[in-house]
Amino acid sequence: MIPTFQLIGDEHAAPGGAGLPPTWSSSDKDFVTTSLGPARVWVTLGHGMLNEVYWPSTGQPQLRDLGFYLVGDSGWVDLPRERHYDLSSPAPAVPLPTVRHRPPPGFTGPAYDLTLEVLPDPLRDALLIRFELRGPYRLVLITSPHLDASTPENVAWVDGALFAHQHRHVLCVTADVPLTHASAGVVGTSDGWQDLRAHGQLTWAYTKAGPGNVALSAQLDAASGTVALGFSNTARGAWTLARSSLAEGPDAARRACTQAWTDWAAPPHVPAPGPALGGLAQFSAAVLKMHEDRTYPGAVVASLSTPWGNHTGTLGGYHLVWPRDTTLAAFALIAADQLDDARRILARFIATQQEDGHWPQNNYPSGDPYWTGLQLDETAFPVLLAAKLREVGSAEVTGTAEMVRAALRFVARTGPTSDQDRWEENPGVNPFTVAVAVAALVAGSAWLPPTERDAALRLADEWNERLDSWCYVTGTPLAAQLGVDGYYVRLAPPQAEGGLSGQVLLRNRLGETVPASALVSLDFSYLPRLGLRAPTDPRVQDTTRVVDHVLRVDTPAGPLYRRYNGDGYGESDDGRPYDGSGRGRPWPLLSGERGHLALQAGEDPLPYLETIARCASPGGLLPEQVWDGPALPQWGLTPGRPSGSAMPLVWAHAEYLKLLIALSSGHPAELLATVEDRYATPRPAPEWRWRNETPCAALPAGRTLTIESPVPFTLHLGWDAWQGAHDRDATPDPFGLWVVTLPLEELATHRVLNFTRRFESGWEGTDHAVTLNGTDPA
Template structure:
């Protein structure tokens, strides 16, 4: 049983400046249309839950002692803002969400059947939150003791918005509809003072605020931000909130659940979760760590869609939701987050769950091989950005399942081939990095792409396989030339030779120069060589470098100096220096810019680095445990400013960002399992073995996004592009000019090759290209010769 500290009150309704006048009729059509601008509930959640098996397609969230968004018929579609409860007595009324005196409990960490217990000097209210496994109905068992009557206010956001909803009262039924989405709230006992109104003007909270009790009986509120309210006559009973495509269907489902009662639903709910969770064997150095691990696995399972199995949304929450009505939130599938969660499920021996994630990727891959930046569970895109790691990650998941001995899913080979073709055509640059902000070459993205080319090569035809492995070797050997700097003011200050940067801008001529725009800092820029992050941590994680490599260790020192912050709950990390994604210093919410806060998942990444370097990961696990919510949920960010109790912000505690964040729970699980097995979940043996010893590349792949300033002796040079071209070339200042037509390569690429013999005796290769659109308008130079040093080969990747 856990208690909740005081948190942000700003998601609750404020008194209207224009309440209904004393002589305004309190029945018929409610006044105040269309209501205040709608928002979602706070992302500060106490719990998330859903029923397994059966026909239910309903997900429930709760925070601040109330019920928040209910998602139906998939995890991508929230249908209410909240369902809140109030006590009405002779001497006044109690707003339970503001009183914040409650505890909540569950029967076990993998039995997500929440009970919320509100308490005061003269009352106790128990609320058991039970999704009916057989219907799209939420059941709430309530029991009140004390000299009060129980009232409730329901805020529909049907079709995932607070705009354009209609709500009305029909007998003992509270009903709402918008488009093809409808809900019905029924009680097992009698209700009184049923009313429909507009939020901020004629809703139940305004009635309570104005009169200390419910007095209004408005029959209908149309086309606006609406709310339904009622008083429950009996001190204990059962509520049923049903959802369907029609009002008739919603109230029919609610009635059926009330008729059958909550006992059969409770038994079925617990049985299904017991059947799934009893097989979990996660371990932990303490009961608290083990309980958090089981809860984390359960949170991952809860976020899987059942209308579209295998779709794992990033979070059943909307960051800073109490200040926005955005349609997206985090209830979308990000291929990166979903893959990393699937790796955590595999680590928990839940391979069937991970197989469904892969099946979902096979179903939603785009014809050219990539996946949308994010999409609703049904595959409809939300944002359309291109992130190369999100194309490569599903390949790693397929390879991991193969390594685990899982039977291959139909369509895997075609999926892998198309994904690797996209990686080969468009890499090593990416339109967006993993933080969805900047183009360029990023060590995280590039590491995932290299690992995918190696791990997926077994599904390719012979010529494609040879090309993919050669490209991976080239990118791996040149990784430092793209993403590593030496002799900078920062390296000299900290006494390290160099460090990996967050990003190499795409507009460069083979050197790490230029500025990077910080997307959340109103156009501020910073030199690429001065911008660092933990993105390099996936170089050891995926087996491309050793955690003991001096370059890795030097970057760890830089990151610990620049990005780490101590808090009362542990050490956490910024995404990168000068980040702007987070609340402003005064506690006001992120609004397109702000001040970057600390990310617990990055503490997990730092813990993996420590583990692979032979250090103890326990402090990092403990920090993740201590920063979790009272219910054990892990946030996207924690606050790192001075305490702001009026905003619910405390150092080392969750801020207003997404919670729970699947990526954070997955990172915790994987770090815990890695501390037991000695190896990261993402470390594939095929990649590890290929780069266990230095592996010189045989080919240099020149392309506009990855120029080759100088070519070492003995290497084949391949000048390539994604479209046909004619190469106009010469040597040593355009001597011996020739033209050659590019020949087709694997994956839809075109290229012109130069063997070492072709280049022998020359010092420079000069060239430009002509395509159907004409000359490219730029001359290129590659330095040649025996005096050109070979790029420093990567250190051994092993432990």
């Protein structure tokens, strides 16, 4: 039957109003797949069925799920709930999944064997599902479209095929076998699952449902065949894509996809310490590639999932581009010899940079901001990517120099503090953020004109030298307990909130706070990773001991690590999904960070790789978090296995791939020769800069002192209790700040500098004092 491509009247409309509030699928995924052709469809699988399908970009989920059910004379089988299946693919780097469902142990009905092969069409915005059913059953499909998911106002109808639309987003579901008992329903009232539950088979024949949360159902009247999904801006277009994909058939799609993925995977030289670890590394590279958009090449989303998605209708999820996650994925791709992919990522950074030089906290693949928070490391990371491409000999992407200069000016103007740390929760000075910023200032200085280059290098040296005064503590109860001199903390709050003496708000723990001096994390691991500290540095080794004591969690998968002590981003202890508060669980990627520390210290990182691998889903996906409490079958939570957090997490796959390659190369992928060479030996900074956010109470000998502000000012200064008080006007520096620099010869003749500042709005109202030629007690 050829559709009319017109919306049908309401005479056979499904009851139920708008339906239940919409949610997404569980983030407990099995697999992700996409083609490498011009088509723009991305597919996720979970519990043996299709979960979210994205079109026309990785930032736009259009389908909640598509499940299969068996109808027999003695009852029906709910396969998505049985969850007893095997998963396979042609090769680790050829992500074309085949799912085989068979009865679980103790099943009392007739036996069945259902094979589903999921094949994205490489040429069309279409998806094929080849099925073969053995057993005394008929096959039913039920799908829940969430088209244009900003609002749950989908309309579904039956007209020679199954259709749904919202605005200019249309889905068509058809097959090369007859679709019978087709119906459009409202979720929770008149959908196909409710029909099966009530009658044991499909009986309803509603021709239209919605607007609201809708579903489509039909019976496939054959034991084998192919289902097609087409996506377009019109009903006719979606039908055309689906039917033409069926006409060419699943074999053609399989051949083309297999060839394209095989060709893409040919260049990487991924070492294989064993088949399982090597296979996961090859698949991890493919996962990174699958998360790149084709409507907007170079956009790599953090995850094709929504954490705890089956309990929320949140649009954003993790299918957004975070500059940090994307850059770390690019480093992994470079390590795997996929330079073209990394170059596209850099090109998109050039296109999406904000006018002042920074990038927003995250954005859609199109570049439109979603969350607009400011994280300094996310401005510095693209500079490191540009420097890495230069270091490996890749031709420069047009616009790189301008991008780097704008980014470094922003870093220099606003650092070393950041409104948010890498966990997107707290302001202050963070070892991870400062490490990335320092490395960017050094590695990116090659693109700066001479005056700015010298200023950037002096600033990098200062931040690197002063980092310990900002983020390293000694003499704490925790240090005494573990017998170490001190350790790097997760972050120091802003000076106005007490710095290292202040409290840190735990964002997901209902207002709880913890002393900054007692809060630890693996954030310090990027100090040796980027070459700012030696792996054998006692401060690094002592902090590693502290982290192993405070954050390490032994699970059936192996030793894993929490983000920081007191973390609340995770399920509650009783298994309830994260709802704004909870308890943070171990992150496999942090075992990768711990493994990098081991590698650089001359230890064997293989156990950490094996631990990460044991956290993977049946299809090889790595989760954001792993459950570490007692088994809670009612919530699907098993110790050492993925929790309800995001899966797959691109960052985790990138960290695993980089560590495995580093096992062979002997050094981290992020380590740049220019940075490593500069800080191979201690390098005293020639200049310290006094900022409101990072003042200094004492200035060591041999440093000039620069007083600065983002706006013009007059410096009123005197020496040794305001002797010789006078004024000096600030002048602009290369980064757009206003500064007064006091030279060595002037500072050397005094013991204390006294100063205050007058702005256009008046005096700042505070007198400052800096002890000269001493040490900084802060």
